[in-house]
Amino acid sequence: xxxxxxxxxxxxxxxxxxxxxxxxxxxxxxxxxxxxxxxxxxxxxxxxxxxxxxxxxxxxxxxxxxxxxxxxxxxxxxxxxxxxxxxxxxxxxxxxxxxxxxxxxxxxxxxxxxxxxxxxxxxxxxxxxxxxxxxxxxxxxxxxxxxxxxxxxxxxxxxxxxxxxxxxxxxxxxxxxxxxxxxxxxxxxxxxxxxxxxxxxxxxxxxxxxxxxxxxxxxxxxxxxxxxxxxxxxxxxxxxxxxxxxxxxxxxxxxxxxxxxxxxxxxxxxxxxxxxxxxxxxxxxxxxxxxxxxxxxxxxxxxxxxxxxxxxxxxxxxxxxxxxxxxxxxxxxxxxxxxxxxxxxxxxxxxxxxxxxxxxxxxxxxxxxxxxxxxxxxxxxxxxxxxxxxxxxxxxxxxxxxxxxxxxxxxxxxxxxxxxxxxxxxxxxxxxxxxxxxxxxxxxxxxxxxxxxxxxxxxxxxxxxxxxxxxxxxxxxxxxxxxxxxxxxxxxxx
Amino acid sequence: xxxxxxxxxxxxxxxxxxxxxxxxxxxxxxxxxxxxxxxxxxxxxxxxxxxxxxxxxxxxxxxxxxxxxxxxxxxxxxxxxxxxxxxxxxxxxxxxxxxxxxxxxxxxxxxxxxxxxxxxxxxxxxxxxxxxxxxxxxxxxxxxxxxxxxxxxxxxxxxxxxxxxxxxxxxxxxxxxxxxxxxxxxxxxxxxxxxxxxxxxxxxxxxxxxxxxxxxxxxxxxxxxxxxxxxxxxxxxxxxxxxxxxxxxxxxxxx
Numbered sequence: 001x002x003x004x005x006x007x008x009x010x011x012x013x014x015x016x017x018x019x020x021x022x023x024x025x026x027x028x029x030x031x032x033x034x035x036x037x038x039x040x041x042x043x044x045x046x047x048x049x050x051x052x053x054x055x056x057x058x059x060x061x062x063x064x065x066x067x068x069x070x071x072x073x074x075x076x077x078x079x080x081x082x083x084x085x086x087x088x089x090x091x092x093x094x095x096x097x098x099x100x101x102x103x104x105x106x107x108x109x110x111x112x113x114x115x116x117x118x119x120x121x122x123x124x125x126x127x128x129x130x131x132x133x134x135x136x137x138x139x140x141x142x143x144x145x146x147x148x149x150x151x152x153x154x155x156x157x158x159x160x161x162x163x164x165x166x167x168x169x170x171x172x173x174x175x176x177x178x179x180x181x182x183x184x185x186x187x188x189x190x191x192x193x194x195x196x197x198x199x200x201x202x203x204x205x206x207x208x209x210x211x212x213x214x215x216x217x218x219x220x221x222x223x224x225x226x227x228x229x230x231x232x233x234x235x236x237x238x239x240x241x242x243x244x245x246x247x248x249x250x251x252x253x254x255x256x257x258x259x260x261x262x263x264x265x266x267x268x269x270x271x272x273x274x275x276x277x278x279x280x281x282x283x284x285x286x287x288x289x290x291x292x293x294x295x296x297x298x299x300x301x302x303x304x305x306x307x308x309x310x311x312x313x314x315x316x317x318x319x320x321x322x323x324x325x326x327x328x329x330x331x332x333x334x335x336x337x338x339x340x341x342x343x344x345x346x347x348x349x350x351x352x353x354x355x356x357x358x359x360x361x362x363x364x365x366x367x368x369x370x371x372x373x374x375x376x377x378x379x380x381x382x383x384x385x386x387x388x389x390x391x392x393x394x395x396x397x398x399x400x401x402x403x404x405x406x407x408x409x410x411x412x413x414x415x416x417x418x419x420x421x422x423x424x425x426x427x428x429x430x431x432x433x434x435x436x437x438x439x440x441x442x443x444x445x446x447x448x449x450x451x452x453x454x455x456x457x458x459x460x461x462x463x464x465x466x467x468x469x470x471x472x473x474x475x476x477x478x479x480x481x482x483x484x485x486x487x488x489x490x491x492x493x494x
Numbered sequence: 495x496x497x498x499x500x501x502x503x504x505x506x507x508x509x510x511x512x513x514x515x516x517x518x519x520x521x522x523x524x525x526x527x528x529x530x531x532x533x534x535x536x537x538x539x540x541x542x543x544x545x546x547x548x549x550x551x552x553x554x555x556x557x558x559x560x561x562x563x564x565x566x567x568x569x570x571x572x573x574x575x576x577x578x579x580x581x582x583x584x585x586x587x588x589x590x591x592x593x594x595x596x597x598x599x600x601x602x603x604x605x606x607x608x609x610x611x612x613x614x615x616x617x618x619x620x621x622x623x624x625x626x627x628x629x630x631x632x633x634x635x636x637x638x639x640x641x642x643x644x645x646x647x648x649x650x651x652x653x654x655x656x657x658x659x660x661x662x663x664x665x666x667x668x669x670x671x672x673x674x675x676x677x678x679x680x681x682x683x684x685x686x687x688x689x690x691x692x693x694x695x696x697x698x699x700x701x702x703x704x705x706x707x708x709x710x711x712x713x714x715x716x717x718x719x720x721x722x723x724x725x726x727x728x729x730x731x732x733x734x735x736x737x738x739x740x741x742x743x744x745x746x747x748x749x
Contacts, residue, residue: 115673116709120672120673120709121672121673121675121711123673124676143674143677144625144677144681146656146657147624147638147654147656148624148626148634148637148638148654149626149634150626150629150631150634151625151626151627151674151677171673172627172628172671172673172674172677173626173628173629173668173671173673173674174628174671174672174673174709175628175669175671175704175707175709175710176704176707176708176709176710177704177707179707179708179709180703180704180706180707183706184547187545188545188546188547190547190566191547191548191564191566191703191727192547192703195564195630195632195697195702195703195704195727196630197630197631198629198630198631198632198633198635198728199630199631199632199635201632242635255501255504255505258508258511258642258643259504259507259508261639261642261643261644262508262511262642262643262644265639265642265644269521269522269523272521272522272523272524273522273523274523275523276523276524276525276565276567276580277525277565278524278636278730279632279635279728281564281565281566281727282525282565282566282567290567290571310507311507314500314503314504314507315504315507317500318497318500318501318503318504321497321500322497416571488631489631490628490629490630490631493671
């Protein structure tokens with residue numbers, strides 16, 4: 001069975017257009033209704049040129065497959081921004097500009113994505129958008145925040161308590177992960193991949209495994225893919241519980257904080273019993289399943305999931321009935337569907353705003369091809385919708401896991417595989433992590449060594465959704481807006 | 495308004511959640527403290543050291559530095575003599591950086607030397623300011639988890655506070671990115687004396703998988719040495735709580 005989440009191509013065979021052709025092709029895909037997944041750069045194949053090669057990735061909506069084409073500037077051609085016409089391109093063009101210095105004509109806002117490279121240590125030296133007016137006040141929050149959370153800076157322009165504008169300023173978490181991914185030997189890559197966004201270790205590692213397996217022509221048994229899907233759904237449930245617990249804490253709904261918190265402990269301790277790590281680390285390697293899944297594990301999964309299902313129904317009822325919760329979350333931080341579409345929200349945040357974007361459905365690979373996952377979409381796009389999305393996705397995932405237990409037998413561990421990567425190939429590999437789609441793009445050189453590694457977290461696109469969501473809300477509602485998105489700082493910053 | 499019957503049902507289903515004795519818990523399945531047997535290494539064998547993604551292993555004599563270890567289990571799997579085995583041990587803290595090194599024949603790390611000075615001032619109330627300086631959210635989630643109803647470090651007077659002005663200790667996670675270096679130091683200077691630093695997780699202790707990156711700036715640790723190192727990738731909440739309790743001289747029943 002072919003794997004729709006992965007696209008392996010000899011580099012020479014990837015369609016390459018000049019800059020105007022590339023731009024027009026991208027516009028064609030957007031107007032046809034194909035969903036934009038990414039636009040990124042790789043170093044020029046010509047060592048005398050600074051101009052990067054551009055890559056665009058879409059999902060062909062009709063045929064449920066990945067589309068990948070490149071743009072290469074000919075002569076003195078310049079790249080014209082697509083952002084003014086299609087705002088969803090903004091973050092990608094900003095990133096290519098920051099990483100390669102590509103001159104982009106008519107981009108409305110070339111803010112650095114993560115202050116990397118030449119921009120390192122220059123985060124303070126930045127002109128935030130300002131609102132003019134005698135009673136306007138400017139509030140800066142972070143990078144360090146009140147709770148135990150990653151750093152980021154939020155610059156609010158307020159009139160009274162109403163937020164008119166929020167500018168999100170990220171880069172504090174930049175560790176240079178992409179550079180390290182390019183220079184690390186493949187046998188030592190997995191721990192690095194798992195640490196880029198440690199709360200999505202499984203979401204990241206699965207995309208990496210399939211990319212490397214495609215490059216090395218390693219086939220993986222469908223039973224192993226079943227265990228991978230189990231791990232991914234366990235991670236999704238665990239992190240959705242974190243989200244619900246966080247929202248409960250932020251509205252001072254303490255039964256929710258305690259209960260969702262201890263339910264999370266139950267779920268991640270299950271992962272720990274299955275693979276040794278509460279975060280699913282070191283469970284998988286390309287071509288390798290490190291732990292057998294036996295009848296005793298299956299019984300453990302069933303028992304734990306059923307107990308969580310039973311208990312979560314009780315707290316969900318209370319959560320949804322409590323006016324103390326709904327009064328805070330309903331209508332707060334709304335991103336209406338057309339806006340979400342325009343700015344290119346993805347994953348859970350996109351689905352809470354009425355977009356049916358979920359790779360488990362759009363590119364049905366592995367276990368999702370055999371047993372589709374019912375997708376959840378809410379339309380209001382407010383904090384309440386983002387809470388409901390979590391409640392429903394937990395419910396769907398737990399049911400799906402139980403069905404998986406009925407469909408899967410014992411799965412023996414798969415020993416380490418030999419890596420013989422194809423030279424001069426490029427591979428795209430996607431997975432629907434709990435926040436949304438995670439992308440890996442790897443290129444190999446003439447000896448099969450990794451020449452380039454591009455990684456993308458769904459948060460790259462969704463942070464702008466938060467900035468839009470808080471407009472016209474009171475600044476005291478910012479924490480619940482932020483928690484309701486629960487985006488990754490380190491996933492953006494790499 | 496909260497429907498009372500539903501609220502009571504939640505409370506009943508919750509039951510008793512706290513781990514009764516964090517000193518004697520049993521995290522089943524946890525890949526924690528590695529032990530190294532005294533079986534002789536095959537002549538010229540360097541499999542474990544070669545396989546380690548963070549050069550945590552040195553040979554002759556064989557030793558494993560938990561401050562660099564990411565607990566990936568690779569060394570245990572490649573050793574032809576199966577000398578290395580990861581246990582469910584969660585006591586992985588030390589006052590000294592080299593106290594995190596596991597040697598052949600050790601069944602545990604050395605005891606964490608209590609600090610009388612810290613115990614006198616903070617033994618009944620220790621407020622921590624969390625700074626993530628490049629953490630991947632693994633350590634941050636586990637630091638948060640130590641305050642949940644299961645691990646409940648708050649029963650020991652250990653808690654997280656929202657401002658450096660209220661803090662006694664700075665609990666640091668992440669490898670310290672160049673972009674966070676200044677904010678980290680400003681936070682530390684914002685804490686009134688007396689104060690100290692706790693380094694949590696491999697990235698904070700050694701830079702971990704990011705150590706070779708030019709995007710880091712770890713000079714803070716050269717200026718303000720941690721009083722406690724807690725190993726793990728990420729450390730189990732039990733490791734963090736026990737490390738702090740040891741530092742404060744809480745009775746143990748073990749040593």
